[in-house]
Amino acid sequence: MSATSSSGRITVQDIARMHADGQRIPMLTAYDYPTARILDDAGIPMLLVGDSLGEVMLGYESTVRVSMDEMLHHVKAVVRGTQRALVVGDMPFLSYEQPDQAVENAGRFLREAGAQAVKVEGGVRTSRAIETVVRAGIPVMGHIGWTPQAKLGMGRVRVQGRTRDAAQRLLSDAIAVQAAGAFAIVLELVPEQLAAAITARLRIPTIGIGAGAGCSGQVQVVTDLLGLGSFVPRHARPYAHLRETIAEAARAYAADVTAGTFPGEAESSRMDESVLAEALGQGELDRPSPDTLRIPLDRDL
Numbered sequence: 422m423s424a425t426s427s428s429g430r431i432t433v434q435d436i437a438r439m440h441a442d443g444q445r446i447p448m449l450t451a452y453d454y455p456t457a458r459i460l461d462d463a464g465i466p467m468l469l470v471g472d473s474l475g476e477v478m479l480g481y482e483s484t485v486r487v488s489m490d491e492m493l494h495h496v497k498a499v500v501r502g503t504q505r506a507l508v509v510g511d512m513p514f515l516s517y518e519q520p521d522q523a524v525e526n527a528g529r530f531l532r533e534a535g536a537q538a539v540k541v542e543g544g545v546r547t548s549r550a551i552e553t554v555v556r557a558g559i560p561v562m563g564h565i566g567w568t569p570q571a572k573l574g575m576g577r578v579r580v581q582g583r584t585r586d587a588a589q590r591l592l593s594d595a596i597a598v599q600a601a602g603a604f605a606i607v608l609e610l611v612p613e614q615l616a617a618a619i620t621a622r623l624r625i626p627t628i629g630i631g632a633g634a635g636c637s638g639q640v641q642v643v644t645d646l647l648g649l650g651s652f653v654p655r656h657a658r659p660y661a662h663l664r665e666t667i668a669e670a671a672r673a674y675a676a677d678v679t680a681g682t683f684p685g686e687a688e689s690s691r692m693d694e695s696v697l698a699e700a701l702g703q704g705e706l707d708r709p710s711p712d713t714l715r716i717p718l719d720r721d722l
């Protein structure tokens with residue numbers, strides 16, 4: 422990436438330029454300040470504060486439970502952790518049903534949380550809301566294929582667009598999202614040939630997740646990439662195994678605390694013994710015996 426806005430942040434125009442230059446666009450989800458800093462320093466140009474937040478960070482059983490306030494809270498943290506990445510806030514379930522409501526809530530992502538764009542699920546169905554938000558000056562990323570907020574209506578998680586009618590519907594959805602003014606579109610769980618055909622028919626970049634290598638870019642849920650979750654979806658590739666790393670670190674720490682080897686000299690500080698003796702009002706410093714430190718148990722009282 423070379424071209425960025427004067428603020429140093431990547432803009433939707435930069436993303437369009439990357440796409441026009443034939444560069445594939447890497448995108449990751451982020452939900453918190455320290456991870457956002459690392460991903461930003463690593464040069465990831467677009468970070469999505471996805472409503473997958475609900476499932477992977479907040480322990481909800483579905484993204485449908487995530488509220489505007491929860492999304493804004495996490496977008497703020499990711500914005501604070503980044504200097505270059507374009508931050509996209511995911512509009513949660515029922516936050517963009519009516520165009521006016523969509524503008525109001527999309528505006529909150531930019532004004533209150535500092536995001537540079539929002540993402541909206543749905544194709545033809547939500548194209549009016551997308552158009553209204555774009556007209557208000559807010560960059561929008563679309564999202565079609567498997568759309569987690571529609572889980573209750575769509576049934577179990579599965580690849581979308583495998584039949585002739587479903588494939589045509591997806592193509593119409595993609596064209597509607599582009600016509601509504603979106604700057605990019607996520608294709609989730611779409612057969613790779615269909616995703617490549619949609620990509621070839623659009624001017625805007627497609628960002629795939631479980632949609633093959635023929636998309637203009639890829640997005641992954643960061644906990645899948647890092648091997649943090651208990652389950653890795655088939656379309657994800659863990660590039661690290663942090664679940665085991667964290668568990669190992671926690672076990673080693675607990676063992677050291679139990680054995681009395683943490684903290685050691687390196688992690689402790691000392692003071693002048695004579696000052697301590699003065700502070701305690703003693704001529705000579707008596708080390709407390711383990712017995713004097715023992716917390717009395719019920720049976721001792």
Ligand code: KIV
Binds near residue numbers: 470
């Ligand atoms: O919420 C999310 O993380 C998403 C991505 C999977 C695209 O929508």
